[in-house]
Amino acid sequence: MPRISEPELLHTGLNLDNYPPARLAQVESGVFGFWVFLMSDAVIFALLFGVFGTMIYASVAGAPTPDSEFKISATFRETMALLSSSFTYGLVSLSLKLGARRRWVALWLAVTFLLGAYFLDGEAHDFIDMFHVGAAPEHSGALSAFFVLVGTHGLHVTSGMIWILLMGAQMAIYGLDERVKINFIRLGLFWHFLDVVWVCIFSVVYLRGIVS
């Protein structure tokens, strides 16, 4: 087969160099299917952003908003944790592509998990603090929208962490065979996607609230 007609991009995480083209197409359509799921998730988040946007500016009768309760240092620490976890997951993918030993993959996977846990812990503390000062979801439309939007993201991170544990189990049971590697690619897309959503959240929700 001439070199020029081969797919150029190899998904990090798989050594696809010596794959037959038919198998390669199958892997790619599997990854594409996961992209379709991610985009349906993106629509959910986008509409929650839309609701938040209407609520935060259109609330009437002096109802409380979440803006006054944001703490920039906590948000910054959570952001750094999630961003770094995206990078360490990149190291998981690279270890897989390098054909590294399982313990390297497990190490970076564990670091990713811990950073995710640190993020969720910070977010839970933020929520509890807000409840303590009376900024609960039932007090205004803006607060309801805030908790639904940020809470949905938190639930996604939680499910991503459960998925990380499951991938650790799959790796322990099956080794690093092709199916497991493709699942690692899907988890990677999910995890990096959650970081993209968080970029929107800290820009549109937290930093907007702090500057205005």
Add this chain to the structure above:
Amino acid sequence: MTSFRALRSDFLAYGTGYLLSLALTLGAFSVAYYRLAAPEVSLAVILVLGFVQIIVHMRCFLHLSWQRSAQSDLMLVLFSTLIIALMVGGTLIIFFNLRMRMM
């Protein structure tokens, strides 16, 4: 075996993605923390930095590109972005219009 060059370019993608994201995040947070500009200007700067960071993530972490094998993924993302822009933009326009009429 995967060639050394391919691995090196993968590592560079993740590394530059991480460094760029760190810089953009620090930029956005310092605009808010040090109150470097008027609220409207700050908000605009934060949103632009956020937008650039999303593109960096898409390129470096999610490996979207114009290369042939990533093209269908990229097309899907761009189409979804269009749908999202229509839905969210439309929602915001209608509600702000209603709000204006109620004032």
